[in-house]
Amino acid sequence: MIPFYKHNLKKDKNYLKKIISSTYLTSGPMCEKVENLLKKRFKTKFAILTNSWTNGLISILLSLNLKPKDEVIIPACTFVACANVVEMVGAKVIFADIDPLTKLMDIKDCLKKISKNTKVIMPVHLYGNLFNTYELKKKIRKDIFIIEDSAHAFCGKDNKNSLGKFSDFTVFSFYATKSITCGEGGAIITNHKNYSSKIRSISNNGMTKPAFKRFVNNKYIPWDVYSVGFKANLSDINASLLADQIRGYSKIANMKKKVYQKYIKQLKDISQITFPKQNFNKNRDFYLFPIGVHQNIRDKLIIYLLKKKIFVTVNFKSVTELDYYRKKYKKTHCPNSKKWGSEQLSLPFHTKITDKEIRTVSNEIKKFFSSY
Ligand SMILES: Cc1ncc(COP(=O)(O)O)c(C=O)c1O
Numbered sequence: 001m002i003p004f005y006k007h008n009l010k011k012d013k014n015y016l017k018k019i020i021s022s023t024y025l026t027s028g029p030m031c032e033k034v035e036n037l038l039k040k041r042f043k044t045k046f047a048i049l050t051n052s053w054t055n056g057l058i059s060i061l062l063s064l065n066l067k068p069k070d071e072v073i074i075p076a077c078t079f080v081a082c083a084n085v086v087e088m089v090g091a092k093v094i095f096a097d098i099d100p101l102t103k104l105m106d107i108k109d110c111l112k113k114i115s116k117n118t119k120v121i122m123p124v125h126l127y128g129n130l131f132n133t134y135e136l137k138k139k140i141r142k143d144i145f146i147i148e149d150s151a152h153a154f155c156g157k158d159n160k161n162s163l164g165k166f167s168d169f170t171v172f173s174f175y176a177t178k179s180i181t182c183g184e185g186g187a188i189i190t191n192h193k194n195y196s197s198k199i200r201s202i203s204n205n206g207m208t209k210p211a212f213k214r215f216v217n218n219k220y221i222p223w224d225v226y227s228v229g230f231k232a233n234l235s236d237i238n239a240s241l242l243a244d245q246i247r248g249y250s251k252i253a254n255m256k257k258k259v260y261q262k263y264i265k266q267l268k269d270i271s272q273i274t275f276p277k278q279n280f281n282k283n284r285d286f287y288l289f290p291i292g293v294h295q296n297i298r299d300k301l302i303i304y305l306l307k308k309k310i311f312v313t314v315n316f317k318s319v320t321e322l323d324y325y326r327k328k329y330k331k332t333h334c335p336n337s338k339k340w341g342s343e344q345l346s347l348p349f350h351t352k353i354t355d356k357e358i359r360t361v362s363n364e365i366k367k368f369f370s371s372y
Helices: 029-042 053-063 081-088 107-112 133-139 193-202 242-247 249-267 295-307 323-328 335-343 355-370
Strands: 046-050 071-075 092-096 118-121 145-149 169-173 186-190 289-292 344-347
Touching: 029 046, 029 186, 029 242, 046 053, 046 193, 053 081, 053 145, 053 169, 053 186, 053 193, 071 081, 081 092, 107 133, 133 145, 186 193, 242 249, 249 289, 249 355, 295 335, 295 344, 295 355, 335 344
Parallel strands: 071 092, 071 118, 118 145, 145 169
Antiparallel strands: 046 186, 169 186, 289 344
């Protein structure tokens, strides 16, 4: 069996030991420590850990106080959470098509879709391939917020065009399959002081002080609620898994880059396969290994590989083709997203995959195509 994913947590590290013997199991000193690591890494003033990317995004959109007519532009081919969070806060999703080569949001199509109601644009660094946020920022009105969906990229270090530099908010995911994980989790980085404290409060039931900040030097600090919130804070238990992975991320990123290059070497001559083209910035991340094959044979290839015990999956479809969104947003036309959504599949891709396994996957794909 060749698994799709393996995490990088180390069995011999007792990540949870310290937390279990401490007072705070919920958001406390461990979360603060991880937030400090994030601020340092991405050179932002604020970092807020959340219990998922999804809840982090909902907290941000609530802090922006969006109204039903307000529009949020997202790329059509992405994970459905990007659209769901906009629907959840009662605003309007506007789908921009993707570039047919890079599979990232097409800036030209995005610019065409900006209206007087546009409040937010949310580019996605899909597969770790970096969207050019700087290019977008130069071309749009100053009152439009940019939220980078960085669920697939964490490569701020050594990166000139670093994550969080040209956007208002950048949001990471620490979901189980992500390159850094704590099972379920997320983080927001930003330089906006006011929004940062609003988001922190919204993500903790609207309270002005979390439990951890109510006792300082043996003094009780009173708290209040000025607006409603919900529960989106991360626990210290989860956060305890993150610090090591953040510090050692360059190693994880290098290993994944090497696996990516080995796959490319094996698969590049198969004429029936396409790969997303690298965007402007080579200093990117490699989160998944996606390939594109003709839509008439994509599912056959998946069935063939699964029979050989090679675990592959379809990670992203065009959101515009999912039943709820197809019915609600009937007039949307994003042909490149639709096409890529029906062609793509992701191969097993993680730091522990062996050269032999990469060869097996590649040889099985070659065998499958030799019969076509
Ligand atoms: C592009 C993208 N955005 C957002 C998310 C949502 O992340 P989370 O599961 O942490 O809410 C995912 C999760 O897979 C994703 O792939």
